[in-house]
Amino acid sequence: MGRMRKLLIPGVDKKLLVKDAIKVMPDFTRRRFIAGGASLGALTLLTGCDVVNSDSADQLLAQVSKFNDSVQAWIFNPDALAPTFPESAITKPFPFNGYYEVDEAPEIAGPDWKLEVRGLVENKKSWTIDELYQLPQVKQVTRHICVEGWSAIGSWTGTPLRDFLKLIGADTSAKYVWFQCADKDGYNSPLDMRTALHPQTQMTFKFADEILPRAYGYPMKIRVPTKLGFKNPKYVISMEVTNDYKGGYWEDQGYNSFSGN
Ligand SMILES: Nc1nc2c(c(=O)[nH]1)N[C@H]1C(S)=C(S)[C@@H](COP(=O)(O)O)O[C@H]1N2
Ligand SMILES: [Mo]
Numbered sequence: 001m002g003r004m005r006k007l008l009i010p011g012v013d014k015k016l017l018v019k020d021a022i023k024v025m026p027d028f029t030r031r032r033f034i035a036g037g038a039s040l041g042a043l044t045l046l047t048g049c050d051v052v053n054s055d056s057a058d059q060l061l062a063q064v065s066k067f068n069d070s071v072q073a074w075i076f077n078p079d080a081l082a083p084t085f086p087e088s089a090i091t092k093p094f095p096f097n098g099y100y101e102v103d104e105a106p107e108i109a110g111p112d113w114k115l116e117v118r119g120l121v122e123n124k125k126s127w128t129i130d131e132l133y134q135l136p137q138v139k140q141v142t143r144h145i146c147v148e149g150w151s152a153i154g155s156w157t158g159t160p161l162r163d164f165l166k167l168i169g170a171d172t173s174a175k176y177v178w179f180q181c182a183d184k185d186g187y188n189s190p191l192d193m194r195t196a197l198h199p200q201t202q203m204t205f206k207f208a209d210e211i212l213p214r215a216y217g218y219p220m221k222i223r224v225p226t227k228l229g230f231k232n233p234k235y236v237i238s239m240e241v242t243n244d245y246k247g248g249y250w251e252d253q254g255y256n257s258f259s260g261n
Helices: 002-007 014-024 027-035 040-047 054-065 069-075 129-133 161-167
Strands: 114-119 138-145 151-160 176-181 188-192 202-207 221-223 236-242
Touching (some): 014 040, 014 054, 027 040, 040 054, 040 138, 138 202, 151 221
Parallel strands (some): 114 236
Antiparallel strands (some): 176 188, 176 236
């Protein structure tokens, strides 16, 4: 995940922070948190705290110690909506992250690009960017949370993935939608069908009301505000509806595939 690693909570040992948080969690939350990989990012997602300095690390622990049953019911509901924010809350500049530096990000020529649709769908046609731009779009201002312990609020506009899945006649009883990206050594990620059908899961074409910049995934990324950043694939070139667990770039390196609520 490149240069962002250096920015991790100055003065705070993330393993100790996660350990401390586990100690103050109620039993049910603790079990779910540990089953989910007990990462700093998951902790950030649970608390909504931005863990970039030692002050907010304290705040985060204070937040966890207030967890109770009603909080848990919300946190672990896979259909719960991610919080939305006013445009004034947008983080500027919005960070770039990848497993390489930004100048090595894929450079995709829009007219040459096509989104390939595969697997358990009735209509396997490939989509050009102009065809995709014709679909109805909605905007969301939500928080992106990276497993490395930073977060940022951004504005993303695009077509709800569930609308597209309906349009292509996807078998929504299948287990996953698997995305492949154009990155130099490959990047991919499986999304569980329930999250693929979540109302805020989006095929994103714009960032901050402008055509998605190269850094953030041109021509298309999948925005999943209820999941950690690595489950938000950029530079998507294909989508496959499947019952097979096909693994993913970070998932294969030990990050929990179900990284979110
Ligand atoms: N194709 C691709 N998608 C990716 C990544 C990547 O390296 N390649 N990194 C992921 C991670 S770890 C994060 S935090 C976000 C960063 O998105 P941003 O550059 O828009 O902030 O993209 C995710 N999607
Ligand atoms: Mo990330």
